[in-house]
Amino acid sequence: MKVFVIGAGISGSLVARELSKYDCEVHVLEKAPDIGWGVTKANSAIVHGGYDDPPQSVRAKFAAKGNRLYDELSKELDFDFERVGSLVVAFKEEDINYLKELKERGKKNGVDDLEILEKSELKKVEPNISDEAIAALYCKSAGITEPWEVAIAAIENAVENGAILHLEEEVLDIQTKNQKVSKVITNKGEYEADVVINAAGLFADEIAKMAGVGDFEIFPRKGEYILLDKKLKGLVNTVVFPTPTKKSKGILVVPTVDGGILLGPNAKDLPKSMKYDLGTTPEGLQEVYEKSKRLIPKVELSYTVKTFAGLRPETKEKDFIISATKVWGFVNVAGIRSPGLTAAPSFAKYVVEDILQDQLKINLSKKKDFNPYRKRITNIRDVSLKEWEELVKKDPKYGRTVCFCNNVSEAEIVEAIRRGARTLDGVKFRTRASFGRCQGGFCSLKIVEIISRELNIPMEEVKLNSKNSWIMDGKVRA
């Protein structure tokens, strides 16, 4: 059995990891040079409670379940996950009715840790909340994580268990025979395939068309964000939402797992042709600022570290498309908009256990030697000084700091490269080097130097992320 997973984002990587529990050949095809660089890289990084999805929706089917899987998953895959709780804040009397509605909906979705806080209780949970806030729906089980880290961890674990990762490999065509998947054609070659899992994010509609089952379209919806410095740690303790509108959950103020504060996203629908448009806009950033200030008046833009935008893959139905198709073996995991990060651990299991095994009657036997554990790259923030001292004794590179803002050592950079990072962003997303307040001012060239040394390539060939994102132009003099 040969299974091809298209896309190494959060969906594809967790599906690949589920598949790697079974005896089958798993290939992951990713057109970017690294893991989690599409939709996964830029979102709010929230593990939602799962209360606000319409009870009949596919989203509701997986969100609350996915949330519950995060404790075990974060332990097995060793990524940061904190159940900080979330608040949906009401400003007007009629908002309170909506909170009650949400609470009811939550019950239907199987979320039972919801309570409505009155103003005084709300202030206790979130002291910096606006004085205009009158109540909030509190969901203790909501959490925060780092989506790209989840994807990296899942892929690393899948590869450890035998999956094969193909980076910079773009799917050009999918061939079928007698309404069955037969071949996957990429920019690098042709593969016989039995099953194709389409987890191609923004491009899932195009992949589905290749297989002749393109009956849906993906629209990019842009969300812009402002990231604030760790100095503001404690400004908010929970994920703070306004009362949502029909279009989106609104602009939120969120603590990040490494201590920063994230504001955003706004929501703007883009035409299909703009799936690569990750530019921020003046109006968008202004909107993010104003609306987050309405929730938390102490939000202070002079602490901005950076701004960025992400694209969510939307469909007309605004729901996930997770199902087998009329082409046998071709499975869609598409339209994974919010709460995709939350739901992914749950639908990954569903794809393998329900769709492949039950519906398609594929006989998959469990591996006896599956290792569920993956270790993250060790950083000084994760261990005691004593343990760090031991590491330095073993390898002095642990004693050489490269990124001063986030205290990342040379040993960690080398380890990131060993694990597959080949670009500045690859190192950044694996180690947090140059993620901090100086944004690489002190360390980016040192990292270029280390990548060049470790991969034995000239410094001019080290890229920021993609093929044409060169950093150095050539020698000043010979």
Next chain:
Amino acid sequence: MRREKVDVLIVGGGAAGLAAAISATESGAKTVLLERDRSTGGVLNQCIHNGFGLHVFKEELTGPEFMERLWEELKEDVIRSNFTVLEIKPDTREVITLSEDGIIVFEPKALVMSTGARERPLNSLRIPGSRVAGIYTAGVAQKMVNIYNRLPGKKVLIVGSGDIGLIMARRLKIEGMDVVGVVEIMPEPGGLIRNVVQCLEDFNIPLWLSHTVIEIHGKERLSEVVIAKVDENRKPIAGTEKVIKVDTLVTSVGLIPQNELIENFVEMDPINRGPVVDDYMRTSVEWIFAAGNNVAIHDLVDFVYDEGKIAGMHAARYALGEKLPEVKYEFVRGKNVGVMLPQKFTGTQPFKMYIRPTKSLEKSVLKFSDKIIRKFNWRIRPSEMIDLVVKNFEGFDSKITVEVSNLD
């Protein structure tokens, strides 16, 4: 974990730290200087242009030459490179460090913080557009060219007319890049006038004042930026947009003092963005001294050097058991005073004071509580610090209001 007792511990081995090490060792204190980078000198390493040392050595030196003078002046071997300070514990007076020797906890009697500044990244300015390769701070571009021997691109626009931005405009032009121009959001250049003349005018590089970058475009590498003229509130004026095709953007948009290690327990000056200091370069915590660009951003390395010497000497005196005099006077910012140091003084010795006016004035005076201290017959500007020696403290109240105003 090893422990090490020292008299004076200096954090940061740039010009201020090296100067502090010189005076602390000369004062007979057992001194250790911690440098987080591979070698000391800080930004001097990459500043291969001249203009350093005119005040201190009465000569025009390059950055590395200036640095060598400091190395020569430093007679004892006190430098430890590749040492990162993880934490300073004010209560127990412990400094926890990380190096290839593992974790070492220093127990100094006095501490000199000379941690310098970092560049403000363009990312923090919230300029709309794509996040692409090809955007560098002036310091990164400088390091790339002068240390790594690599060019950042072919065609460049410089954002911000701070000194390093101006110097990089010249350097990149000399090294063969097409330098399209320098945009400055303020109506006046941000760097020293001598640098505007020597780096831009002499090389025919245009300077667009009251202009800013409003958008950044490119798919993977930068391909163009949009600039526009701004009004007096620094808001872009519609209709003045101009597209500039460049593959590189070099930014010089400000320096930020680095005080993460002490800002939670030392009194900080919100305008300087550094610790409040007295004429002994002592902070609000009596055993902690500070000097250099972490106290406030200075114009010249010479000033930084002077401050380092003062901090090192007094830190040594304190560490060796001398009781330093108490603060008696305090400066309060009045009209048109921005960056200012020291903010307090003891009245026991003459000291140098630095003031950055908040706006340019044609003819003006410096006043201490309404008393004229100095007259300026030239244009003073925010980009150029006023430095003066304060000698006479007679007749002043403990609170002195500092003001720079028009001469009428």
